[in-house]
Amino acid sequence: MREVSCYSCKSDNYFEWGAENGFKMVKCTNCGLLYVNPVPDEEEIDLAVKTGMHKGETVLNVVNSFSDQKINDYLEKLPLIYDKNSFGSTFSWLDIGCGYGEFIIALKSFAGGSGIYKGIEPNEIKKNFAVSKGLDVDFTDIKNFPDDHFDFVSMLNVYSHLPDPGIFFKEIRRILKKDGEILIQTGDAADLNRQDFPHTLYLPDHLSFASENIIRRLLENSGYSGISVRRFHNPGYPVMPAGLKIKKQLFEILRSIKRSDHKKRNYFINTDRDMWIRARKV
Numbered sequence: 001m002r003e004v005s006c007y008s009c010k011s012d013n014y015f016e017w018g019a020e021n022g023f024k025m026v027k028c029t030n031c032g033l034l035y036v037n038p039v040p041d042e043e044e045i046d047l048a049v050k051t052g053m054h055k056g057e058t059v060l061n062v063v064n065s066f067s068d069q070k071i072n073d074y075l076e077k078l079p080l081i082y083d084k085n086s087f088g089s090t091f092s093w094l095d096i097g098c099g100y101g102e103f104i105i106a107l108k109s110f111a112g113g114s115g116i117y118k119g120i121e122p123n124e125i126k127k128n129f130a131v132s133k134g135l136d137v138d139f140t141d142i143k144n145f146p147d148d149h150f151d152f153v154s155m156l157n158v159y160s161h162l163p164d165p166g167i168f169f170k171e172i173r174r175i176l177k178k179d180g181e182i183l184i185q186t187g188d189a190a191d192l193n194r195q196d197f198p199h200t201l202y203l204p205d206h207l208s209f210a211s212e213n214i215i216r217r218l219l220e221n222s223g224y225s226g227i228s229v230r231r232f233h234n235p236g237y238p239v240m241p242a243g244l245k246i247k248k249q250l251f252e253i254l255r256s257i258k259r260s261d262h263k264k265r266n267y268f269i270n271t272d273r274d275m276w277i278r279a280r281k282v
Contacts, residue, residue, distance in 0.1 A: 001038040007164045008033045008214050018194040021056035023203040032190045035208040045163065045207075049122045050139075054205045062205050063125055066100040074106035081183075081230050081276050082111075091151040092116040094175070097158040098137055099123075101130035145175045152181050159186035159215070160206045169222035176281045182224065187234060188212055188273040196269055198236030212275060224279035237271040 005012050006028040014026040017034055026037045040048070040055075048054040052063035091114070095104050098119030108117060119137035121127040130137040153172050162168050172182055189197065190211035216227055 001040060003038045004035070004163075006031060006033050006035060007166060007208070008210070008218065018197070018201060020201045020203045021058060021060060023056055025201060025203065025209075027190075031214060033208060033210055033214055034190050036204055036206075039163065039207060040204050042163065045204075046122075048205070049161070050124065052123050052125070054203075056204060060202060060205055062202065063123065066129060067102060070102040071106045074103050075110060077230075077232065077276065078106060078110045081278065087111050087115065088151070090114050090116070092149070093118070093152040093154070094142075094145075094150045095119045096142065096153065096155045096172075097121065097161070098130060098135075099126045101133055101135045101137060103154065103156055104130075104135055104137075105133070142171055142175060147174055148177045148180075149175045150180060151177055152183065154183040154185075156183075156185040159184055159210065160208055163207055165208075165210075165215075166218045166222055169218060169224070173223050173281050178281065180281045182219075182277075182279050182281075184215065184275075184277040184279075186210070186215070186275055186277075188231075188275050190214060192269070198234065212277075215275075215277060219277075219279045223282050225282045226278070226280040228278045230276045230278075231272040232274040232276070234271055234273040237269070237273075 006014065009028065009031040011028055011030040013029040014037065015029060016024055017027040018025045023036055024038075025034055027034050039045075044055070052061060054060040054062065091111075093104075093107065093111075093115055095107070095117070096119075098104055098121050101119060104117050104119050108115070117136065119130060119135055120140055120142070121130060121137050122139045127137055127139060153176060155168075155172075159165055169182070176182065187209065188211055189209035192209075212229055216229075219227055
């Protein structure tokens, strides 16, 4: 375990925001980033990523399983993020942390067969399953790819697992071709109170939670422009009719007043916190 500074603004000033599984998540008092501190050693993080088993007070297993629902979800979102003119007659796409390959499968269906699709996945179980589906997936360090190699690089549900995303963005920029694009999917959670977070934190698998402004700044500092953000409903929050939602909010307010914790909670949270961020290499 080692103490770290905020990777977003380099500040060492923070306060404890939450705790889970023997780990603390702190909030930077300067930029608002939420990050685990102290953080596991790099060797321990690498091993946990490969095995899917993260050590804490209990062992956290995040291997999960292949999901057809993910494919359907991606196929609904992709036409809202890209149009057919986004892709040339031929293009190359790298999906980092591709898991069981659901996004690549959806992308092939949406973008067509003229693309060259490759995935990187460190977990053996997920990688082997993706290969069994006929996908080009292995575990290659992106440092081994040559400069100006891919037209698109995506990282879905990867950002929060990175010790320093800014450094990673710069390495992705190196392997992107001129005017190549990065696609990032992650949650917007840095402004939430712990009581308003929709589910467990999954520490220490998750190492940080950021905001749109933090990620925009990191991308700009890493040499990207043309940043656009499309937001979707975060599945961690239940979907309900407007009338029922208001009734539930009022019920929660009355219940929290009885518990004397109403000042800590936000009952009118914007739940469109699933961010899909596109940015172009400058």
